[in-house]
Amino acid sequence: xxxxxxxxxxxxxxxxxxxxxxxxxxHAEHPYVFNADxxxxxxxxxxxxxxxxxxxxxSNWRGPIWFPVNxxxxxxxxxxxxxxxxxxxxxxxxxxxxxxxxxAAAAELSARLTRLFLRDxxxxxxxxxxxxxxxxxxxxxxxxxxxxxxxxxxxxxxxxSHQTGWTGLVAKLLMxxxxxxxxxxxxxxxQPTAPPA
Numbered sequence: 001x002x003x004x005x006x007x008x009x010x011x012x013x014x015x016x017x018x019x020x021x022x023x024x025x026x027h028a029e030h031p032y033v034f035n036a037d038x039x040x041x042x043x044x045x046x047x048x049x050x051x052x053x054x055x056x057x058x059s060n061w062r063g064p065i066w067f068p069v070n071x072x073x074x075x076x077x078x079x080x081x082x083x084x085x086x087x088x089x090x091x092x093x094x095x096x097x098x099x100x101x102x103x104a105a106a107a108e109l110s111a112r113l114t115r116l117f118l119r120d121x122x123x124x125x126x127x128x129x130x131x132x133x134x135x136x137x138x139x140x141x142x143x144x145x146x147x148x149x150x151x152x153x154x155x156x157x158x159x160x161s162h163q164t165g166w167t168g169l170v171a172k173l174l175m176x177x178x179x180x181x182x183x184x185x186x187x188x189x190x191q192p193t194a195p196p197a
Contacts, residue, residue, distance in 0.1 A: 015093055022063055127156065
């Protein structure tokens with residue numbers, strides 16, 4: 001498991017600022033090539049929309065961040081932590097020199113996934129990409145869209161924008177933020193933990 005997590009938690013491979021990519025970023029420079037009957041079939045890293053018309057053209061499992069897979073990874077890390085306990089640690093992110101428990105790794109992935117929707121230090125949401133209307137217009141900026149999947153590098157929402165079935169799982173990941181650290185009471189989810197910059 002440590003060897004598998006070493007690859008998964010490497011930011012040059014699967015770990016993105018916004019979750020786990022569907023394919024290693026290594027394949028951007030080093031595509032996987034399989035020769036079948038004299039024909040080279042190539043799989044390369046595509047962080048967002050597919051460049052192929054196969055499966056309708058927009059569905060892509062070659063690099064984007066898919067919410068349900070990430071959510072299952074988080075739950076699995078939590079369950080493995082329950083079994084292995086505090087003594088089992090892994091480096092996260094790989095190369096950082098920071099060794100954490102599996103529970104802390106699950107929390108790290110949760111934090112990265114919630115970054116898709118929360119405002120960053122500049123007040124922008126990754127999910128909205130570079131769209132100025134969605135980022136700043138008061139009629140749009142606070143109405144979040146639950147995309148099918150997300151750009152593996154920038155976090156921009158991609159595919160169908162109404163995937164509340166699985167992307168709505170972000171609500172469960174945000175629940176700990178709803179607790180006020182000072183008195184233990186709950187705030188409405190619309191109130192951020194810290195005011196946006």
